Amino acid sequence: MVKDGRGITVRLLLAVGAVVAGLGYIVLRLWIDGGHGLPGASLGSAVLLLFMAFGIYFAGLPVRRFQRGESSKPLSPLRATRTLVLAQAAALTGALVIGWYAAQALVLLPNLDVASVREDGLKVLALILAGLALCVAGLLVQAMCRVDGGEHEDEDEDRDRDRDA
Numbered sequence: 001m002v003k004d005g006r007g008i009t010v011r012l013l014l015a016v017g018a019v020v021a022g023l024g025y026i027v028l029r030l031w032i033d034g035g036h037g038l039p040g041a042s043l044g045s046a047v048l049l050l051f052m053a054f055g056i057y058f059a060g061l062p063v064r065r066f067q068r069g070e071s072s073k074p075l076s077p078l079r080a081t082r083t084l085v086l087a088q089a090a091a092l093t094g095a096l097v098i099g100w101y102a103a104q105a106l107v108l109l110p111n112l113d114v115a116s117v118r119e120d121g122l123k124v125l126a127l128i129l130a131g132l133a134l135c136v137a138g139l140l141v142q143a144m145c146r147v148d149g150g151e152h153e154d155e156d157e158d159r160d161r162d163r164d165a
Helices: 010-033 043-068 077-111 115-144 152-164
Strands: none
Touching: 010 077, 010 115, 043 077, 043 115, 077 115
C-alpha cells in the first residue's frame, strides 16, 4: 500500500473504488436477477461514517500540533503511528464504501422515476458522500502525520545522486 513513502494515494483510492463498483455491480445484477431485492441502505450508516470521519480528523490534530511545534506535551511515536494507520484504513474504507454504493446507484439508476427507488437512491447518495468524507479525512490525517520533507525530498535525492556520481 505504501510506495516510496508516499502512503495511500488518490490514485489507489480511485482504483479500489472502481474495482469494488465494477464487481459490486456484477454481483448486485446477479442478485437482483435471481429475484432478490437490493440490500438496504440506511441514513444511520451515513451518520456513523461522518462521525468516524470527524473522529479521525480530530485524532490527527494532536499529531499536527506536535509537528508544527505548537504542542507543549510530547507525542508518543506509537500514538502517531496508530493515528497514521487509522487514517490510511479510513481512506481505504471510504473508497470501499463509495464503490459499493456506487454499484447500488448504478443498479437503481434505470428506475429512478419510481418514488420508492428515488428514496433509496437518495440514501445511497448520502452514503457515497459519507464515504467520500471518510476518504478525505483519512488523506488529510495521513498528510498531518507526514514526517519527511515532502517536496524537498526529491531535491535531496537529486543532490545525493549528483554527489555519488
